[in-house]
Amino acid sequence: MYTDVLIIGGGLASLYTALNIKSDLKITIITKGDLYRCNSSLAQGGIAACIDKEDSYKSHIKDTFIAGNKFNNLQALNMMVKTSKERIDKLIEFGVFFDKYKNGKLKTTMEGGHSNRRILHAGGDITGKVIMDTLISNVKKRSNITVLDNTMAIDLIKNKNICIGAKVLNKKVFNITSKHTVIATGGIGGLFKNTTNTSISTGDGIALAYRAGCNLKNMEFIQFHPTAFYSKEKGKKFLISEAVRGEGAYLKNKFNERFMLKYHKRGELAPRDIVARGIYKELIDNDEECVYLDATHLENSFIKKRFPNIYKKCLENGFDMCNDYIPVIAVEHYFIGGIETDFNGLTNIKNLYACGECANTGVHGANRLASNSLLECITFGYNIAENINNNPYKDKYILDETYNLDNWDFTHYKKKIQCIMDKDVGIVRNKKDLLKAEVKIEDILNDFNKHFYSKDFF
Template sequence: MAQAFDVLVVGSGAAGLTAALNLAEQRKVAVIAKGALGEGATGWAQGGIAAVLEAGDSFESHVEDTVIAGAGLNDRAVVEHVVSAAPSAIARLVELGVPFATEGDTFHLTREGGHSHRRIVHVADATGAAVQRALEKAAAANPNITLLPDMVAVDLITGRHGERFSTEGAIHGLYAYNRKRRRVETLTARATVLATGGAGRTYLFSTAPRGATGDGIAMAWRAGCRVSNMEMMQFHPTCLYHLEVKNFLITEAVRGEGGHLKLPTTGERFMPRFDERAELAPRDVVARAIDFEIKRLGLDYVHLDISHREPDFVRSHFPTIYEKLLGLGIDITREPIPVVPAQHYTCGGIVVDLDGRTDAPGLYAAGECTESGLHGANRLASNSLLECLVFGEAAAKHILGHWNDIPAVPPVREWDESRVTNSDEEVVIAQTWGEIRRFMWNYVGIVRTTKRLERAKRRIDMLRQEVSEYYRHFRVTPDLIELRNLVEVSDLIIRSALSRRESRGLHYTLDHLRQLPEAKDTVLAP
């Protein structure tokens, strides 16, 4: 039997829980997470949330910094809307108990790359974890919210899944694999909000959590929604280089508080040679500079050094990083940190409007799985959690305000696996996943060429056929569901990159180094 709810929220991070808390004022809401509730990207966010809160700062300045970082590809109306909503979003988190750092009666603000002012509110260097805890606590206490962990979304329910087949494009919930019961279950809802995060695990090196496999983007695409700017994949400049520890991010705020990038061979600072803003340049500039120096000199990493700051300052501002690295034998108050770039953020995604609406009636989306127009060709530091908060609330408000306009749920078919069997060759999944991540890193990474992209396209076309055949014959498992989505989003990234004949923001190609006069979105339609 299908489980029925008023609204289904897919994803339990900042965007999903913000939407759920607002929806629960009037509706019964289910929040599904593919693992534990706190395993998404929100809890990993170290830096903070950008908002205009300092005397001398202005909304106009925050808007300009966002558009400059985004290489002009941003939708200015969206940027203005989000920036102006930031202070009230921060205030709501304070009401929920998020213990932002303060100095007297005011917030302690840090500065990060691309920002012209100090405007980052934070909880030391673990802001996301504090936000996640506060939102989870509020959601767990709300009687109108049902939290469903260990549910892996398979596909959205559309008209073709109804008892009476229909080509009408409304969304009526989704099918999800219950990890505990090891079966696919049917969850119906009048409205569905995708808050599933990004697609970082398409790459070999990524700071994204294990579950960042582009699930929401792939499901929305299969349901008929447009996606945009998938070629704009952000690489964080400073991920810890360590043979035993993977995916540990060194926050942008280390550079914002005076950290210097240096060559390990000579100790020379190299960023001033690439950009007048040096270490405070936007992420795409810094990541390419590090990539260039590593390749030019045959290095494994470069150094990020903040040891010239007072030890007490370093320990108090970056306690999580300090303790983590001290356990690895690196004292950041005395020595530099070995760092490399790694995939960090998916700037493109499902096309949404200011209300979080997608192309499909009844389907909304918020956060990293979307292309809202905020980030453009490169996300400005600490605008990500902000986008989650603003669009999570916007989607909820639109659903509540237009409830009677959303199509009712028709009778839908249960998941049918009568014609498939258990897999007898699961090694195929691990092999294919590894192959995708390697060629995406080598061919569709920080610096691209047409030849590399075409090579990647041939590989993904072949793998798509293999995975599709595998999916048709065997019962779904969490790994197979994720692999199917990885193939889908990798193809979208490659196709988008091939179609952009310029270098802009995060898309840097040696075959089209010039930036075209007009900034245009790359929009793909199913």
């Protein structure tokens, strides 16, 4: 199978890139599940952009730089912030309806680490879903875009240092050759027992890129979201948006104390890493299983209108946000490291791009500021599209081999990896545990090599 542009992944980075590519290019999007099942759809709080007269680029850059521990790529960050209004305008052009006041002005909210109200939101607290639903309907209208659901890329195909497509798996294994390939496979939440990600976020794009020889960067930076709803059930935890704290909710321990003021002058609105570690410390010190989010002092009608989705989900789990404290813990949320790219989303392999959570553009530094992730997707998605539009690539490779595979059973390894990562590579790490974890993971990889990977199934 041949396509001009192959996009691996089906979240915001993928769709925004596809929709900005010229309509005379044939685009194929492959997704492991379907377009409705991605982390972008789960984004609640919103998307940060400097659109208000009272806000400034300087302030957004400064906030991102502080949250990122001054480890950010300032050039990339400058570019992202300064083009944010144009990228948002494009989303509006695609039909995304952000929440507005009666006078038509876009509503903005506050979140941790931001010094101004610059977070746009949609549907109250379902911003990601509103954006994704709108872009999916745009994609469906575009005859040059084909979406292959339940299709997973298993390796990239290279000719010297040029990427010419990928081996993919659906009902069989086959090659898709392409002039340009974009990896937009999202995060790594599946590596952990507790995560806010969809279960299909298993770091596939990063592993593909690594096997193909891509440079990876800042792999140690994993963000843990401070407030995921706590339940004894393991697995995916639903998120209680940072915007709830942004609108005034408090974090309290079992003694009913607002503990975050002990750790940071911004209290509940300190950067996420500080809040996550504050919660971790409270749990250890007080031998607690969770801490509590208290929004009971906020107006009931405001809570229901501003956070309809969170309110409903809490209620389904037996907690009324208007009257009850919500049990929360910090869980894996966002991968900051990833495939190293330049401003155009290009990797060190020719014609191979990476975008979104799987990429490391440098904008987030060592810790991502809330609501900058969707902005990064559309900023670099647009740049990738422009680069593809302006760089027609003439060679066309056709590889029409197809493959079938044998059946093996190795399902127990997934849980093993999740246990290791949760226990030894979590919010607080130490060298001894990391070394132990390294040995355990090497053992698993050796098993793969010994038993399966050396088999010639490609």
